[in-house]
Structure formats: C-alpha cells, structure tokens
Amino acid sequence: MHTTFKKNIEANFPFLSEKKLLIACSGGLDSVVLTYLMKELNYEIALAHCNFSLRGKESDGDEMFVIGLAKNLEIPVFAETFDTKKFAKEHKISTQMAARELRYNWFSEILKDFKYDFLLTAHHLDDDLETFFINLSRGTGLNGLTGIPKENNKIIRPLLKFSREEILKYAEENNLKWREDSSNQKTDYLRNTLRLEVLPKFKKVNDSVLKNFQKTQQNLKASQNLIEDYLALVYNLVVTEAADSYKINIQKIKDLPHTEALLYELLNSFGFTEWDDVSQLLDAQTGKKVFSKTHQLLKNRDELILTEISKENFSEEFSVPKEGVVFPINLKIESAEYIGETEKNLIYVASEKLNFPLKLRKWERGDSFHPFGMKGKKKLSKFFKDEKIPLTEKEKIWLLLSDEKIVWVIGHRMDDRFKVTKDSKKILKITWND
Structure with a gap:
C-alpha cells in the first residue's frame, strides 16, 4: 500500500x-x-x-x-x-x-x-x-x-x-x-x-462491490461533468444576453441533437410548464407567445426572446403565514426541539427574530444580506458570482424576508442575523419542497 x-x-x-x-x-x-x-x-x-x-x-x-x-x-x-x-x-x-x-x-x-x-x-x-x-x-x-x-x-x-x-x-x-x-x-x-x-x-x-462502486462513481462524476460542460457550450452557442432579455437562436438550437431536451434545460428554471407549447414556438409564426408566472417567451423571426413579465402584470410579492405556503413555492414552517443537520432545502431559525407574516419574492438587483457564518453584509449579486451560480439559475431564486430583511436565499444560504443561539427560546424549521 x-x-x-x-x-x-x-x-x-x-x-x-x-x-x-x-x-x-x-x-x-x-x-x-x-x-x-x-x-x-x-x-x-x-x-x-x-x-x-x-x-x-x-x-x-x-x-x-x-x-x-x-x-x-x-x-x-x-x-x-x-x-x-x-x-x-x-x-x-x-x-x-x-x-x-x-x-x-x-x-x-x-x-x-x-x-x-x-x-x-x-x-x-x-x-x-x-x-x-x-x-x-x-x-x-x-x-x-x-x-x-x-x-x-x-x-x-x-x-x-x-x-x-x-x-x-x-x-x-x-x-x-x-x-x-x-x-x-x-x-x-x-x-x-x-x-x-x-x-x-x-x-x-458481491465480493467486487467496492471495485464496482469505485468505477460507478467515476462514471457518475464523468457524466455530471459532461452534462455541465455540454450545457455551457450549448448556452454560449445559442443564447445571446441583453440587458433585460435572453435571445435563443432558433436555427442553431434546431441544428443540435435532442433539441427539445436542450430547450427544456435552458428554460426550465423560468417556470414554464407547458412544454409542448414551448417547443412548438420553434416553428410558430412571429409574435406567438408562451407565458410562465414570471416570464414570457416570444417568437420573433429567427429567435425566441425571453423576458421577465413587467411588474404591472405580475405580483412578485407573496405573504407567508406561520404554517408556510404552497404557492408560488412550497414552504413548510414547523417547530423543532433542536437543530438537526441542515441541507440546501431546509434551515433552522430563531422564532423570536421573525415577524409574521413573512414575505416571499424573487431577488432584485441591489439586494444584500448577511451570509450565515460570515461577518458583515454582502450583495446578492456578489454572492451569486462567488458561488458561481449561472445566470439562468439566478432567475428562479426566491427570497424569504421578515420586515424587509432577507431570512433565506432559498436553496443557497440563510442570513446570519436569524440563526439560533443559546438564548433562543423557540426554534423553527423551514423546509423548501422543490
């Protein structure tokens, strides 16, 4: 050895x-x-x-x-x-x-x-x-x-x-x-x-289980890297970013194999559910649109143009009572006796630091919070850059707020100001069921 x-x-x-x-x-x-x-x-x-x-x-x-x-x-x-x-x-x-x-x-x-x-x-x-x-x-x-x-x-x-x-x-x-x-x-x-x-x-x-497991993990890691690398290449090839929109070149994405699967990977973070309608846009007439709750996808000549629905037409803020919500995302709030193992989809907070009802909204430029485990404030845009979160992923990120303070960048990091301490009287467990 x-x-x-x-x-x-x-x-x-x-x-x-x-x-x-x-x-x-x-x-x-x-x-x-x-x-x-x-x-x-x-x-x-x-x-x-x-x-x-x-x-x-x-x-x-x-x-x-x-x-x-x-x-x-x-x-x-x-x-x-x-x-x-x-x-x-x-x-x-x-x-x-x-x-x-x-x-x-x-x-x-x-x-x-x-x-x-x-x-x-x-x-x-x-x-x-x-x-x-x-x-x-x-x-x-x-x-x-x-x-x-x-x-x-x-x-x-x-x-x-x-x-x-x-x-x-x-x-x-x-x-x-x-x-x-x-x-x-x-x-x-x-x-x-x-x-x-x-x-x-x-x-x-199976006396070869460890050897086979090692090979399987190598394959899984290779597959994961391959998928991520391929999607990055596809994104750079077919997507153009503008100040307030993304433009997908229709002919370029149609020239690639598994067009519908690629379209899904590029757009699934924006809340679309009617995937037959989305794929049909590729061959639809100019002016045809498909909507999600937050975005619209417009067929314009040889492009699909993705834009966020204006605030006049879309309410971005939702109230969250003490038991949680099921729309626009599923959040469950319940009491806990102690802090268990935290994961990306759940956090533990000090109940007395929250003022209900909480608020739920998408992130906006200029937002900042105090990342758990760190001292001081950090802009979300800088946090996303440091965490290497791609642009397409940012669009689906929700924030949970109490009195306009960010409690949780859902799925990524909670705010240090709401953590449980030895003086906390009651613990709340908040779970995001994505």
Missing part, C-alpha cells in the same frame, strides 16, 4: 509537497495509518485530536494515545477537550452536530493560527460507499451520488481510493497499534447500521 499511496499522492495531490499539513487523528485505525504513511513520505505533519468527553475514560485514553503517537514519531500534536453535551444543549443542536461544529471550528483555528496549509482526514472508500447509500435513502440527484470529494478547499482526503480492508492489512503488516471506538458498534445512527449490518451482507453477495 505504501507504493500505491505514494503514487496516489503524486498524481492527485502534488500541491501538498513542501506544505505544512495537519492530520485529524482520532487514534483509530484509519487516521493512524494515514499518519504513518505521510510520515514515511517525509511530509511536514502534525496531529490534531478532539476529546469530546462522550465516553469517559475511553475518550481520555484516546487522547493520551494520540499524544503518545506524536511523541514517538517526533511530530507536533494539538489536543483539545470539549464539553460536547453542554455545547449541544446551549446551541439546541444534536450531539453529533455539536461534535462536528466543534471539531471543524477548532481545526480552522489551528490552520490559521499556526499557519498550516491543509487539513488531512482519513475518509476511505468504505466511508464513501456508506455516504452513497445514505444519500440514496434520503433521495438525491446525480450530485448526491458522486460521493465524498477528495478535496474541498483546505480539506484533503488522500485515503479515499483505498478500502478499509487495505488499510487494515497495512496496519497489521507493519504491527501498528490503534484505538477502537466502542460507539462505532452501536446502531443508533444510519451510518453505523449500514456499516455493521447492511453493507457486510451486500459485500458477501
């Missing part, structure tokens, strides 16, 4: 050379093996260990083990003890979410304060397979099936292509010692159930 790992680093992470690297080390098998492999390759590394105080003496034993490991390898070590249950209670979040927040906030502080360049975690191929099934069970698109990214900003996962079996074999061959986390044997969480009960049986049925 040493040779294969070295080749993997050189091929996929050449930028790690000469960098200061921080390894998240629990003391378990995976992070211990990652530590030894990086040390053998002579990288400048340090260990960071979180003691979440959740397993009493066992947690303290893990901490002492990691400190001892660092001493034996003559590398720096950072260790921090957290009162995770207290933090979870104060912030009204689950213990699992509290541990995650504490962990990554602390890692970020170390990277910044001690000038480390990257954080390495020991996620491996079996973790990736578990994540695939978790996302599959929750319902997801192509993006949710492409798995854990091998790199995400400052976080690098160099073991992602290796199975737990390969990692264990390397540890045993090199007589390495590690700690076993007893909580990993409990089936309280979906991931543990998959790891302990479901996937072992799956692997018995």
Whole structure:
C-alpha cells in the first residue's frame, strides 16, 4: 500500500509537497495509518485530536494515545477537550452536530493560527460507499451520488481510493497499534447500521462491490461533468444576453441533437410548464407567445426572446403565514426541539427574530444580506458570482424576508442575523419542497 499511496499522492495531490499539513487523528485505525504513511513520505505533519468527553475514560485514553503517537514519531500534536453535551444543549443542536461544529471550528483555528496549509482526514472508500447509500435513502440527484470529494478547499482526503480492508492489512503488516471506538458498534445512527449490518451482507453477495462502486462513481462524476460542460457550450452557442432579455437562436438550437431536451434545460428554471407549447414556438409564426408566472417567451423571426413579465402584470410579492405556503413555492414552517443537520432545502431559525407574516419574492438587483457564518453584509449579486451560480439559475431564486430583511436565499444560504443561539427560546424549521 505504501507504493500505491505514494503514487496516489503524486498524481492527485502534488500541491501538498513542501506544505505544512495537519492530520485529524482520532487514534483509530484509519487516521493512524494515514499518519504513518505521510510520515514515511517525509511530509511536514502534525496531529490534531478532539476529546469530546462522550465516553469517559475511553475518550481520555484516546487522547493520551494520540499524544503518545506524536511523541514517538517526533511530530507536533494539538489536543483539545470539549464539553460536547453542554455545547449541544446551549446551541439546541444534536450531539453529533455539536461534535462536528466543534471539531471543524477548532481545526480552522489551528490552520490559521499556526499557519498550516491543509487539513488531512482519513475518509476511505468504505466511508464513501456508506455516504452513497445514505444519500440514496434520503433521495438525491446525480450530485448526491458522486460521493465524498477528495478535496474541498483546505480539506484533503488522500485515503479515499483505498478500502478499509487495505488499510487494515497495512496496519497489521507493519504491527501498528490503534484505538477502537466502542460507539462505532452501536446502531443508533444510519451510518453505523449500514456499516455493521447492511453493507457486510451486500459485500458477501458481491465480493467486487467496492471495485464496482469505485468505477460507478467515476462514471457518475464523468457524466455530471459532461452534462455541465455540454450545457455551457450549448448556452454560449445559442443564447445571446441583453440587458433585460435572453435571445435563443432558433436555427442553431434546431441544428443540435435532442433539441427539445436542450430547450427544456435552458428554460426550465423560468417556470414554464407547458412544454409542448414551448417547443412548438420553434416553428410558430412571429409574435406567438408562451407565458410562465414570471416570464414570457416570444417568437420573433429567427429567435425566441425571453423576458421577465413587467411588474404591472405580475405580483412578485407573496405573504407567508406561520404554517408556510404552497404557492408560488412550497414552504413548510414547523417547530423543532433542536437543530438537526441542515441541507440546501431546509434551515433552522430563531422564532423570536421573525415577524409574521413573512414575505416571499424573487431577488432584485441591489439586494444584500448577511451570509450565515460570515461577518458583515454582502450583495446578492456578489454572492451569486462567488458561488458561481449561472445566470439562468439566478432567475428562479426566491427570497424569504421578515420586515424587509432577507431570512433565506432559498436553496443557497440563510442570513446570519436569524440563526439560533443559546438564548433562543423557540426554534423553527423551514423546509423548501422543490
């Protein structure tokens, strides 16, 4: 595995050379093996260990083990003890979410304060397979099936292509010692159930499941990249942008295969539903129009011209009562006991910071908000640019407001001013069912 790992680093992470690297080390098998492999390759590394105080003496034993490991390898070590249950209670979040927040906030502080360049975690191929099934069970698109990214900003996962079996074999061959986390044997969480009960049986049925899964993910990622790249090419080829409209060249899009499918991809974000009428515009007489609730599509000679319906003809603002709305989008508002795992389609807010009825409208130029997790105000136009949201996607973005303040750029980011704090008396969960 040493040779294969070295080749993997050189091929996929050449930028790690000469960098200061921080390894998240629990003391378990995976992070211990990652530590030894990086040390053998002579990288400048340090260990960071979180003691979440959740397993009493066992947690303290893990901490002492990691400190001892660092001493034996003559590398720096950072260790921090957290009162995770207290933090979870104060912030009204689950213990699992509290541990995650504490962990990554602390890692970020170390990277910044001690000038480390990257954080390495020991996620491996079996973790990736578990994540695939978790996302599959929750319902997801192509993006949710492409798995854990091998790199995400400052976080690098160099073991992602290796199975737990390969990692264990390397540890045993090199007589390495590690700690076993007893909580990993409990089936309280979906991931543990998959790891302990479901996937072992799956692997018995098909002993090539990991190899096949790896190939499938490569295909999924390739397909996703291909679709995105192709649509970008099509957009540049057939669409012309003006100040207040988009113009689609009819002949150019008809010359391409799967014309109707391309037309759908280009226009589906603008609220059109009568797709037969839309496609018939390609051969209709000049002056023919099709409407959505927000836009009109006009046939004008050799072009389809997309424009927003004027404010005189279209009411852009909708009232949102305490239970939510089903039109123009489906928003459900309900009480929550604590903060769960946030996703793009749901947020948790402090109830006392909202004044009902809320308002729902499309974004407008000049709008600004305070992005969650950031200090200060940011214009939406700048936020969309930084998030690399294409022009066609911007048109379908809705804002949820309270007293003219943006609560949520729906599907993208909530406003930091409405977040739940330890002083919040009541939590509201807002879900967008797209």
